[in-house]
Amino acid sequence: MHEMSLAEGVLQVVEDHVDTADRVTMVRLEIGQLSHVEPEALAFCFEAVVKGSVAEGARLEIDRAPGQAWCHNCGRGVEVSSLIDACPDCGGFQLQVTGGNEMRVKEMEVA
Amino acid sequence: MCTTCGCGQGQVTVEGETGHGHAHHDHGHHHYHSHADGVSEARMVQIEQDILSKNDHLAWHNRDDLTRAGVLALNLVSSPGSGKTTLLARTAQDMGTDRSVAVIEGDQQTSLDADRIRQTGARAVQVNTGKGCHLDAAMVGRAMRTLQPAPSSLLFIENVGNLVCPAGFDLGENAKVVILSVTEGEDKPLKYPDMFHAARLMILNKSDLLPYVPFDVEKCVEYARRVNPEIEVLTLSALTGEGLQGWYDWIAARAAGMAPAEAAE
Ligand SMILES: Nc1nc2c(ncn2[C@@H]2O[C@H](COP(=O)(O)OP(=O)(O)O)[C@@H](O)[C@H]2O)c(=O)[nH]1
Ligand SMILES: [Mg+2]
Ligand SMILES: [Zn+2]
Numbered sequence: 001m002h003e004m005s006l007a008e009g010v011l012q013v014v015e016d017h018v019d020t021a022d023r024v025t026m027v028r029l030e031i032g033q034l035s036h037v038e039p040e041a042l043a044f045c046f047e048a049v050v051k052g053s054v055a056e057g058a059r060l061e062i063d064r065a066p067g068q069a070w071c072h073n074c075g076r077g078v079e080v081s082s083l084i085d086a087c088p089d090c091g092g093f094q095l096q097v098t099g100g101n102e103m104r105v106k107e108m109e110v111a
Numbered sequence: 112m113c114t115t116c117g118c119g120q121g122q123v124t125v126e127g128e129t130g131h132g133h134a135h136h137d138h139g140h141h142h143y144h145s146h147a148d149g150v151s152e153a154r155m156v157q158i159e160q161d162i163l164s165k166n167d168h169l170a171w172h173n174r175d176d177l178t179r180a181g182v183l184a185l186n187l188v189s190s191p192g193s194g195k196t197t198l199l200a201r202t203a204q205d206m207g208t209d210r211s212v213a214v215i216e217g218d219q220q221t222s223l224d225a226d227r228i229r230q231t232g233a234r235a236v237q238v239n240t241g242k243g244c245h246l247d248a249a250m251v252g253r254a255m256r257t258l259q260p261a262p263s264s265l266l267f268i269e270n271v272g273n274l275v276c277p278a279g280f281d282l283g284e285n286a287k288v289v290i291l292s293v294t295e296g297e298d299k300p301l302k303y304p305d306m307f308h309a310a311r312l313m314i315l316n317k318s319d320l321l322p323y324v325p326f327d328v329e330k331c332v333e334y335a336r337r338v339n340p341e342i343e344v345l346t347l348s349a350l351t352g353e354g355l356q357g358w359y360d361w362i363a364a365r366a367a368g369m370a371p372a373e374a375a376e
Contacts, residue, residue, distance in 0.1 A: 094340055103162045
């Protein structure tokens with residue numbers, strides 16, 4: 001999905017939290033394994049989007065949160081790495097995503 | 112993933128919009144002042160905010176407006192050419208006699224699709240996204256202000272043809288409907304799982320072509336339910352009309368729960 005819009009979204013969140021006189025040197029994101037984001041593409045777009053902003057040249061750190069799902073067959077939570085994964089225990093697909101779809105700005109470093 | 116299409120909001124045009132009617136939401140922003148005595152010290156600022164929080168906020172407003180007016184809004188997503196406009200033109204014609212139908216058409220360029228819808232007598236507004244590859248909540252909000260959908264009406268949003276990008280953008284709709292035509296292959300739910308995960312209904316269109324193309328309907332449904340165990344499925348032909356009644360019934364059932372809020376005196 002659209003990493004350019006997402007990079008603009010990151011910059012928007014960042015700008016909402018700083019003064020124009022600030023200089024942002026690092027931005028940390030949490031991007032779940034099951035979210036709609038390609039981290040490398042996002043990093044590429046971020047670099048382009050922040051040009052001329054308070055975050056120009058800022059380092060982008062991306063934490064990956066593991067994908068989590070509830071297996072209705074097994075009646076317990078399991079870890080999955082994509083939306084097309086089967087339950088690692090029973091091999092079934094009765095899975096409901098319970099975590100790992102976050103796309104969040106966690107923190108940033110301001111100088 | 113789609114890094115080639117940049118999303119310059121400046122290129123977005125909404126048909127019928129007068130002036131630059133952008134609604135700006137200004138919320139209290141936090142400002143941190145740290146430049147004490149000219150000593151600038153690096154510090155960490157905790158944020159914990161969703162990247163799409165602005166879009167989600169605008170989507171919340173769209174949904175709120177729609178719910179109050181008792182309008183059922185459906186967001187139609189698919190790759191280009193799977194039959195969204197054909198289905199909508201037909202739907203507007205067949206359902207338009209019972210209730211008011213309005214359509215928001217999203218394409219990068221041209222107003223061809225909005226023109227096709229208007230020929231049925233339904234109201235339509237075209238949103239051109241320029242280089243953008245999906246509609247977002249701000250564009251739909253602008254289109255809604257131009258269209259002013261009638262209370263208890265149906266509002267269809269035809270997203271930009273693209274099985275990837277529109278999946279993550281809430282527009283304020285009641286449900287996403289993904290359309291897959293039988294000429295595209297039954298493996299698409301596995302190849303583009305985000306979209307099938309986000310959709311409430313999958314429409315398998317161009318059923319009239321099933322005799323001519325190798326397309327395993329059962330397999331396709333199985334794949335779709337792997338990524339979304341709850342997805343509903345309808346098979347139809349927007350061209351011949353086969354199976355359309357099931358679609359109209361599905362819409363009517365969803366619309367039944369919606370009624371405009373009593374105007375507060
Ligand atoms: N055979 C057949 N062709 C269809 C059907 N629905 C749409 N088409 C054709 O598919 C092409 C693309 O349709 P269109 O509605 O423009 O797709 P969109 O890009 O998703 O809006 C057109 O040539 C339509 O006539 C169908 O049910 N059966
Ligand atoms: Mg179309
Ligand atoms: Zn299991």
